Amino acid sequence: MEKAPALNVLGEVLSPCSTTPLTGYFRDGACNTCAEDHGSHTVCAMMTAEFLAYSKYVGNDLSTPRPEYGFVGLKPGDQWCLCASRFLQAHDEGCAPKVSLSATHLRALDIVPLAILEQHALDG
Numbered sequence: 001m002e003k004a005p006a007l008n009v010l011g012e013v014l015s016p017c018s019t020t021p022l023t024g025y026f027r028d029g030a031c032n033t034c035a036e037d038h039g040s041h042t043v044c045a046m047m048t049a050e051f052l053a054y055s056k057y058v059g060n061d062l063s064t065p066r067p068e069y070g071f072v073g074l075k076p077g078d079q080w081c082l083c084a085s086r087f088l089q090a091h092d093e094g095c096a097p098k099v100s101l102s103a104t105h106l107r108a109l110d111i112v113p114l115a116i117l118e119q120h121a122l123d124g
Contacts, residue, residue, distance in 0.1 A: 044103035
């Protein structure tokens with residue numbers, strides 16, 4: 001698996017998203033991606049109780065620990081590399097979390113327009 005160039009949606013070097021909990025398709029702390037990342041885990045988002053409840057409701061429980069997969073479960077305030085399509089779906093439903101533009105991979109723009117990411121930006 002060859003990583004895509006580590007650039008963010010601002011055209012700069014991709015910043016880390018989270019090492020605690022350790023996130024990313026490659027579990028390297030960044031929202032790096034590659035051709036095999038079919039979910040496009042490219043949006044660095046700060047979890048909220050509302051988003052975690054929504055994600056669980058639509059079938060992706062991110063809050064329950066799954067030790068068999070080394071997953072501790074997320075809580076509000078944690079940052080996580082979300083699938084771009086799930087972020088867009090949450091935006092459309094009015095419950096999208098805030099995002100770090102500097103830590104959101106450029107490939108997120110294949111799915112989510114920059115203007116939508118900017119509406120939810122933690123940084124500029």
